[in-house]
Amino acid sequence: MECTATNGLAVDADGAPDSYRVDGHGLSSTCDGVFAIVSGLAHTQKNDQANWQGLCKQQWAEAQATDDYSKVKIVGFLTDTKKRPIIQSAGDPLPGKAFVTINTLPIPGTPPSSQRHYANAREIPYVVLSNTYAAKHSLKPGDVVAVYRPRTGKLAYGVYGDCCSLGEASVRLHQDLGNDPLVTEADGTVRAKRGIGDRTLWVALTGAHTHPTLDSAAWRAEIKIAGETALNALGGITALKACKAR
Template structure:
């Protein structure tokens, strides 16, 4: 068994008492200095606990040994848009720093024939070729609401391809977007879990890998993820140029969409094994330029 506990730093993260609460409408509340016991049990907390998880073994390759983390090394996987994607050894988690552009795909309000959706139609396709809108007999499918059916790469196959419920809703589920090159090089699969950290305000959130982007850029998240991180979540004008750290855990998912409570229950122990926020910052110091 390969465990991320081997990659933790010697210092333990301080307990925090702030909590992030996401309502069904994606609104964000920050409540400072509130003990966890005073909060509703279904509110996601950001207190670090201890957990155990394992990942598949991989053949050893050339690595960079890090002096500041015991038994920890990073292997350079690839570079996309001048941003390096690292693999944390021994647990195989992927690490990279970037900004965050906003993805509305999967939202029932993402795209509209009159371009009045929450995202611009140019992000869904061009020249009659749609990559983010479901089609039937070559024509884009329109919901009863008048909006197009917006797709994500991760899908719930219990529903038909032209049923909006088949796709991961960007407004309610925090998810990340990865280029195909990362999927191929890092052995991650759709549905795997990630943790995303905003260095500007020290907020973090758990997410699911639910959509695929272009190989020419990296660093994209759903509207719900941006809200949890305190990033401008407007799909047309929002996002942030830098300051975001992503960690993706290969083999951690179920290969299908999940509710946030499940995403968090999987991601939290994995993040804790890296030492939480403090361990992540220590690991990425001097390596990442998010």
């Protein structure tokens, strides 16, 4: 069995209807999904750790006031042809109150501009994979990965649901691993930001594919069955515990 270790597990709320609320009080902070563009460069946590958040807040406020979004790069939610954010509408969970937040796992038969089109991070256990990891293991969105937390002995199964890094998972998968990722801030805003600080082990269950559906309970059941079947074929939890991460 081949496994990969990550030093901790961050939280991804993309796809949850309340991830990015219009008023900024969603599971994700607006600047988790928006970057300021200065002199043609998007300022992020990686290239401008000291200033990226302040720049984002300033230029996001300007964009909302002027309806000109040319100075921000939106990566966390859906935009129209003019790069303006799309707000949930009739038929969506939070019409007029939240942006349509996206991930890489669409649900067939649903409109691409609808929030229902994307796997709900609150309901569906999914993992975020790097393109390199996905390619190495021939994984496509909807395929299953086992995630094991040695410190607690908790095992969870999640589908490949978003990109493009390794070491993040949805709200639901965190809960399946025994972690409560939801934190209530002083103003009452609930954020999805309490990650796991200890080591996790990942096993790509290549060939274990699921069928995305709006029936979250049925999809979760399919994920668990597909995951258990594939992991048992590789030696089960005993082999996973003995796996030496590469």
